[in-house]
Amino acid sequence: MGIMVVIMGCTPTAVIDPVGSNDWNPNNYNPEIPTNLEGKTWISPGIIEIGNLYPGAEAEWVIKIHNGNSTATNFIISYRFPNDTKAGYSMPPSSTQLWVTISSPNIFLQPDETKDVLVNLKIPSGAVNIQPKWEFWTSVVEKSGGMLETEMCTRWLVIMR
């Protein structure tokens, strides 16, 4: 029975493909791009839901980032504390920033180029006092060099086992 518990703790991230193909690979997230987004800068998806997570386990998904500018543009990707949370969800545990790994936190995209950035959330096995439902955000900032800069966020909704 002790061995069984160890196996459960090492269960690989189970990913349900959003389009229902049962493909486990988050890199296969290829949503159809609406025509109104042609020539626009965008990120996708806007919301990601993780279910049955627990200390010692991890989950991951890709953020697709597209540069709709006519010039090469720098994008900064990072963990972000939420402005607000969905009803019923708590703000993230204070250590969440340390639990989130971003494959490419700083990317430079050519005009009309799209890149996938993998975001991994791994909760340490010893983590305690985690709310049953909580939320964190990831941020994609488009560096303009001007007084204003734009930021597009993905909401990550986490439900613990």
Added chain:
Amino acid sequence: MKRRLLIMVATAMLAVSAFVVPMSAATTQDITVTATPSFISIVVDNLTMDFGAVAASSTPNSTTDYFTITNSSTVITDITLTALTGWDGGANDWSWGAAGEDTGKLAASAGTGSYDTDIAAVDTPYEIIDSLAATTNDSFELQLVAPSSFTYGNEQTVVVRVTSAAHV
């Protein structure tokens, strides 16, 4: 002999039961990650606003609707403004806050010219547009709440971040 056999069978059944229960838990509670295809997309024109030389205790502002947000998101979004890191005046930075000596801030509104959104603190998001419908554009304007007096007369700049996230 029969008694010993029964005990052995009972022990074996207990062992099997103990082995089966966690298997069931493991197979019915896999971690799931789901992402409904959606897109967040905003473009803000007029990436700079120059208030020019300002007088003490003045409140110069951009024209109403000065900053246009082209929202191509496929979901309803909320838009916030954040003043990052405060004023940068080189060696002589103003402080961020209500008008005072070398202290000023920004206010904003979304197309009304009322400047009723007080950007009172730095690194703090202030909602400027709640529930912006998908593929619907909007606008906002900024106002400078200038210091009541100046010790530092050098140019001050601030970076304002416009954030878009799905409305839930």
